[in-house]
Amino acid sequence: MEKKETIFLDARLLSVIDKHAFDAELSNGHRFVAFIARNEQGMQLPPIGSNVTVEMSPYDMSKGRLVPDQEQ
Numbered sequence: 001m002e003k004k005e006t007i008f009l010d011a012r013l014l015s016v017i018d019k020h021a022f023d024a025e026l027s028n029g030h031r032f033v034a035f036i037a038r039n040e041q042g043m044q045l046p047p048i049g050s051n052v053t054v055e056m057s058p059y060d061m062s063k064g065r066l067v068p069d070q071e072q
Helices: none
Strands: 007-018 021-026 031-035 051-057 060-067
Touching: 007 031, 007 060, 031 051
Parallel strands: 031 060
Antiparallel strands: 007 021, 007 051, 021 031, 051 060
8 A cells, every 4th residue: 555645734825716726825935726626626615815724745835635624
């Protein structure tokens, strides 16, 4: 079994690209595209300016996946 390497980071949403993608920024100023996973497209979209958790690969920091809130 192959081990999947991911990191979880806090980011702020800056703008909407389309119904499944956002411009986002880490606290250090790094900007990237945050996506909603296909199996989670029914989730409520977070408002612009909100802080979210994203899952990213350490090998490609240009995109990340929004992690849904566990409180739902």
